Amino acid sequence: MAALGRAYRAGALGEPNFYSIMFGEAVPGFTPDEEARAGAAASLDVLREAARDCVRAGVLRADTDVDEVTDVLWAAAHGVISLERGGHFPAPLGEQRFRTTTAAALSPFLP
Numbered sequence: 001m002a003a004l005g006r007a008y009r010a011g012a013l014g015e016p017n018f019y020s021i022m023f024g025e026a027v028p029g030f031t032p033d034e035e036a037r038a039g040a041a042a043s044l045d046v047l048r049e050a051a052r053d054c055v056r057a058g059v060l061r062a063d064t065d066v067d068e069v070t071d072v073l074w075a076a077a078h079g080v081i082s083l084e085r086g087g088h089f090p091a092p093l094g095e096q097r098f099r100t101t102t103a104a105a106l107s108p109f110l111p
Contacts, residue, residue, distance in 0.1 A: 001047070001050045001051065001054060001073070001106075002102075004046065004047055004050055005073070005077055005098070005102050008077055008081075009077065009081055009095075009098055012081045012085065013081070013084070013085070016085060019081075019085070022040070023078065023082075044070055044074060047070050047073065047074065048066050048067065048070045051064070051066040051069045051070055051073075052066045058111065059110075059111075060109045060110065060111070061109055061110065061111050062111075064109045069106070069109050072105050072106075072109075073102060073105055073106060075105075076101045076102050076104070076105035077098065077101075077102055079101070080094070080097050080098045080101045080102075081098070083097075084097070084098070
């Protein structure tokens, strides 16, 4: 899961225009249709499966809702990345804040 988080951050910082199209308002007035929203939701399946694997392995609590942990980690990562992209966290600090925030978001799900 940590590797997925690092890859997500690297992609967001390495492809800022793509990230803006996915999560911002890069195209004024554009509203994605249901098919596009479903595709975006499906992109989180890799994180959801990793969470499921962590539950099976005992890394996360047995009663962990994998949809909840997926949403919480995504929200935490997205928030920190958005602040970093906005210049609020300079590069070395951005990575540290990303790690701290995502670890804090994961902590309620640990045994």
